[in-house]
Amino acid sequence: MNDQPLPDCAPEEPDPEAPGRPAVRCRLCGRPLTGRASRRTGLGPACDAxxxxxxxxxxxxxxxxEQERLF
Structure with a gap:
């Protein structure tokens, strides 16, 4: 038998602090943004609302x- 672990079936969440991806933080509260739309606008969903x-x-x-009838 092979002693290597099985790969996870679930896709991994992207790490906002990954070296290949610059960290984008909310302009209002400073929390890290992970969603594509949030990163594009620079605001998290709560701050955008x-x-x-x-x-x-x-x-x-x-x-x-009530009005007179028109003929």
């Missing part, structure tokens, strides 16, 4: 208005 909150629901409210 603080700076860019979702829009309020401003759908027009419909209501009936």
């Amino acid at each position: 603080k700076l860019h909150p979702s829009r309020p629901d401003i759908r027009p409210r419909r209501h009936d208005v």
Whole structure:
């Protein structure tokens, strides 16, 4: 039998501190960023939500208005 360990089936998470990849930190809180979108924007998901909150629901409210009938 072979005494070498079996390779892991699960892919490894990329290490943000790896020497081939420069460390990117959040511009607001300084935590290391690992997600592609977070690294591109320079903000983590929580800090991005603080700076860019979702829009309020401003759908027009419909209501009936009494008016004379148009011919």
